[in-house]
C-alpha cells in the first residue's frame with residue numbers, strides 16, 4: 001500500500017504539524033487495516049494523479065534557410 | 069538548519085531515512101510506466117544529454133539513461149549527500165556508465181556542456197518558488213531543449229463506495245503536505261510555474277491510478 005508507506009515517511013511531520021495523534025494513526029497496524037478494508041474488493045479507489053508538464057525552449061529564429 | 073536525515077534548510081518534509089529511500093524505489097516501479105510515457109511524449113530520444121533534477125535514489129536518471137541509450141548521457145543532481153551516495157552505488161551495481169550523480173542544486177550549479185533536456189520527478193512542489201528553479205534550470209538547456217517534469221496531484225483522490233480508513237489517511241497526507249508548505253496538489257501550479265519562468269506554454273497531461281484490490285499499489 002503506497003499510502004501506508006508514505007504515512008510512515010511523513011509520520012514525524014504529521015505529529016509536528018498536529019494533523020493527527022500517533023494513537024489515531026496507529027502506524028504499526030495501519031498497513032494491515034488498510035489491506036483489510038479493501039480485502040472485499042468492493043471499493044474503487046481513485047488514487048493520486050500524475051501531472052506531466054513539458055515544453056521546449058525556443059530555437060533562434062531560423063532566418064535564411066527558407067530562401068532556396 | 070540541518071536535521072538528522074542530512075537535509076539542509078528548508079526542511080524537506082519526507083526526509084532521507086532508509087525507509088524513505090526504499091519507499092522511493094518501490095514507488096519508482098509504480099511510476100515508471102507513467103514517467104516513460106511522459107518522457108516519450110515530450111520527446112526524450114536516443115543520443116540526448118539529460119539533466120535529472122532531484123535525482124533521489126536515481127530511478128528517473130536510470131530510466132532516462134535507458135531512453136537516451138549508450139550514445140547519450142545523464143547527470144543526476146540532488147542536494148542530499150545521502151541520496152547522491154545511494155544513487156551512485158545503484159549505478160555501480162547496474163554497471164551503468166553513462167549516468168553520473170552530483171551533489172547540489174542544479175539551478176545554481178555550473179556544467180561544462182549544455183543539455184538537450186532537463187527532467188525531474190516529484191521535485192517542484194518542494195521548492196519555495198517553482199518558477200525560480202525552472203528559470204535557473206533553463207539556463208542549462210541548448211536552444212530547442214526540453215524541460216520535462218512529473219509531479220503529483222491528490223485533488224481527485226476518492227473512493228466508491230467510501231473506504232473510510234483510506235479516505236482518512238489520504239486526508240491526513242494532503243493536510244500535512246499543505247501545512248508543510250510543500251503541497252502535493254501540483255496541477256493548479258503547473259502551468260503558472262512554467263509560464264512564470266518565461267518558458268513557452270507547456271503541455272500538461274494527467275494520469276490517475278485507479279485500483280481496489282489489496283495487492284495493487286494504487287492510492
Ligand SMILES: C[S@@+](CC[C@H](N)C(=O)[O-])C[C@H]1O[C@@H](n2cnc3c(N)ncnc32)[C@H](O)[C@@H]1O
Nearest residue numbers: 122123124127146147148151172173174189190
Ligand atoms: C521526492 S524525491 C524524488 C526523487 C526522484 N526524482 C524520484 O522520482 O524517484 C525529491 C528529491 O529531490 C531533492 N531535491 C529537492 N529540491 C532540490 C533542489 N533544489 N536541488 C537538488 N535536489 C533537490 C531532494 O533532496 C529529494 O532527494
